[in-house]
Amino acid sequence: MLLYAVAVALSSHGSMTVTDPLALLRARLPSAVGAWTAIEATERYDPQTIFSYIDGHAEVYLAYGMQACLARRYRPPAGDAAIVLDVFLMNSSEDAYGVFTHDRGGDPIALGQEALVRPNWLSFWKGRFYVSVYAEDEAEGAQEAVVGLGRAVAGAITEEGLRPALLQRLPREGLDPSSIRYFHDRQLLLYHVPGLRGGPLAIDGRRPTMLARFHRDGARALLLVAEHEGPDAARAAEIAARGDGGFAATRIRVLDSLLAVVLETDTDGLARRLLDEIVSRQTESEGSR
Amino acid sequence: MIMKADGLSRRDFLRGGSTLALAGLIKPGTASPADAGAAQKSRVVLIRDVDVLDKEGSPKPAVLHEMLNAAVAALYREKDSRSAWRKIVKPGDVVGIKSNVCRPLITPPVLEEAIRGEIVAAGVKAEDVAVDDRGVRGNPVFGRATALINVRPMRTHHWSGLGTCIKNMIMFAPRPPDYHGDTCAALGAIWKLPEISGKVRLNVLVMLTPLFHSVGPHGFSKEHTWPYRGLIVSADPVAADATGARVIAAKRKAHFGEDRPINPPPHHIELADTRYGLGRSDPAAIDLVRLGWPDEALI
Numbered sequence: 001m002l003l004y005a006v007a008v009a010l011s012s013h014g015s016m017t018v019t020d021p022l023a024l025l026r027a028r029l030p031s032a033v034g035a036w037t038a039i040e041a042t043e044r045y046d047p048q049t050i051f052s053y054i055d056g057h058a059e060v061y062l063a064y065g066m067q068a069c070l071a072r073r074y075r076p077p078a079g080d081a082a083i084v085l086d087v088f089l090m091n092s093s094e095d096a097y098g099v100f101t102h103d104r105g106g107d108p109i110a111l112g113q114e115a116l117v118r119p120n121w122l123s124f125w126k127g128r129f130y131v132s133v134y135a136e137d138e139a140e141g142a143q144e145a146v147v148g149l150g151r152a153v154a155g156a157i158t159e160e161g162l163r164p165a166l167l168q169r170l171p172r173e174g175l176d177p178s179s180i181r182y183f184h185d186r187q188l189l190l191y192h193v194p195g196l197r198g199g200p201l202a203i204d205g206r207r208p209t210m211l212a213r214f215h216r217d218g219a220r221a222l223l224l225v226a227e228h229e230g231p232d233a234a235r236a237a238e239i240a241a242r243g244d245g246g247f248a249a250t251r252i253r254v255l256d257s258l259l260a261v262v263l264e265t266d267t268d269g270l271a272r273r274l275l276d277e278i279v280s281r282q283t284e285s286e287g288s289r
Numbered sequence: 290m291i292m293k294a295d296g297l298s299r300r301d302f303l304r305g306g307s308t309l310a311l312a313g314l315i316k317p318g319t320a321s322p323a324d325a326g327a328a329q330k331s332r333v334v335l336i337r338d339v340d341v342l343d344k345e346g347s348p349k350p351a352v353l354h355e356m357l358n359a360a361v362a363a364l365y366r367e368k369d370s371r372s373a374w375r376k377i378v379k380p381g382d383v384v385g386i387k388s389n390v391c392r393p394l395i396t397p398p399v400l401e402e403a404i405r406g407e408i409v410a411a412g413v414k415a416e417d418v419a420v421d422d423r424g425v426r427g428n429p430v431f432g433r434a435t436a437l438i439n440v441r442p443m444r445t446h447h448w449s450g451l452g453t454c455i456k457n458m459i460m461f462a463p464r465p466p467d468y469h470g471d472t473c474a475a476l477g478a479i480w481k482l483p484e485i486s487g488k489v490r491l492n493v494l495v496m497l498t499p500l501f502h503s504v505g506p507h508g509f510s511k512e513h514t515w516p517y518r519g520l521i522v523s524a525d526p527v528a529a530d531a532t533g534a535r536v537i538a539a540k541r542k543a544h545f546g547e548d549r550p551i552n553p554p555p556h557h558i559e560l561a562d563t564r565y566g567l568g569r570s571d572p573a574a575i576d577l578v579r580l581g582w583p584d585e586a587l588i
């Protein structure tokens with residue numbers, strides 16, 4: 001994993017002061033994009049105050065370890081429809097990636113480490129930052145300004161971060177990239193797989209967890225992989241899931257500290273192949289060390 | 290256009306009053322709008338007016354005020370709204386109007402002012418009425434409130450499924466995140482706090498432009514709102530929310546062309562009934578009174 005340098009600056013008194021990454025980025029944010037200008041003070045929220053800014057969605061950011069959020073509004077020369085920039089500093093680059101995967105609707109665009117663009121909304125992640133830029137209304141030129149602001153912010157973020165290691169465990173054939181979700185929160189697991197509500201508690205989503213869908217030869221499957229504290233914890237989760245959820249041997253596998261479960265599948269054959277390939281990828285990974 | 294509310298006899302009123310009092314929704318001695326003809330049911334008024342929104346989608350103050358008054362009159366089976374408001378509050382009351390300021394789907398300020406005006410007209414001193422949301426715990430009027438009016442817009446919510454009248458009281462909690470577990474299952478418990486218990490006289494679930502699906506960085510997208518042009522009014526927050534939830538569920542089915550359950554499920558509504566005894570969530574236990582514009586009502 002990349003290490004993030006703690007920014008150190010000299011104060012006017014010559015003493016050392018530590019500046020957090022979001023404060024550094026704030027100084028680099030553009031004051032204008034196209035015809036839109038930042039005319040309101042940039043607001044900063046922490047995990048306690050974020051609810052005063054975002055209702056109904058703040059919990060998602062908190063579930064990914066949000067440390068702080070910068071919000072800045074850019075207004076056009078006429079009218080009230082602003083372009084809203086939200087920059088979230090997460091606990092880790094894995095979490096920035098994770099919150100990016102929460103809503104994967106839209107078209108990929110080369111920006112940051114991964115970005116998606118929809119009408120009037122751009123989101124991307126880079127380093128420990130998850131960034132959202134959206135236009136409050138469909139004003140002329142707003143879409144271009146949204147993307148332009150996104151590019152400027154991405155350029156202002158100098159660090160890059162690693163994706164979750166679990167991503168390397170997923171088989172590649174037939175993988176639908178837009179289906180990948182990463183989280184470590186039970187409510188997010190239930191949001192993405194509502195059918196698990198009331199299901200086996202052993203698959204609790206609290207451990208680093210990845211979901212992905214596969215399509216092969218007309219058959220579909222939904223795979224979950226979760227990293228546990230160690231082999232014993234993973235084995236205990238497997239035993240509990242078999243008993244509570246009734247997962248057959250063809251649908252669940254433990255590999256060291258990894259629990260892999262095929263939650264949905266059209267055929268047992270596809271489930272078995274996916275689990276076998278996870279083992280293969282692990283073996284290849286160990287062989288290449 | 291809005292239809293006139295039916296009257297409610299004193300005998301009917303007294304017969305219906307005990308149920309909600311037992312449920313802890315109505316302070317003893319306070320008027321109750323429970324349906325006398327169906328004493329075990331909670332009375333809910335759904336009122337809609339096709340003319341309530343202007344071309345920009347903003348509420349027209351006069352029309353909205355008229356809707357509010359017609360709903361309150363129907364809820365209490367009074368011929369005029371002034372009599373109904375006098376059963377909701379009385380001189381000497383200190384009234385907190387619990388609003389919702391979360392942008393962009395806020396409680397319309399014109400509705401807050403309409404409620405405030407009616408409360409003052411019912412005999413409450415102007416200085417004894419306050420509107421607040423985030424600051425309720427530090428608001429001196431709320432601190433000595435004898436009555437609360439709960440008013441908020443309906444929206445889908447990423448953690449609780451729906452932003453409801455039940456949920457609107459979360460700002461009274463010392464630590465709101467304490468109630469976020471299991472998709473906000475315990476929201477009903479908030480209503481047991483001494484600042485709230487027995488004080489909420491009226492719940493107004495604003496259904497003018499509800500949000501039926503949450504996407505986007507703030508869980509809000511204008512394209513997933515629609516001009517339903519309604520208010521849902523009840524003394525029972527659970528019954529009001531359950532009714533609103535039916536509208537949202539129906540809208541989702543109509544929009545998506547298939548059953549697309551609200552996600553996460555807003556089970557705090559049912560649990561407020563079954564676990565906390567706050568009111569009634571079963572449609573069979575709700576006496577739904579429909580007033581006004583009937584088209585595309587969805588339920």
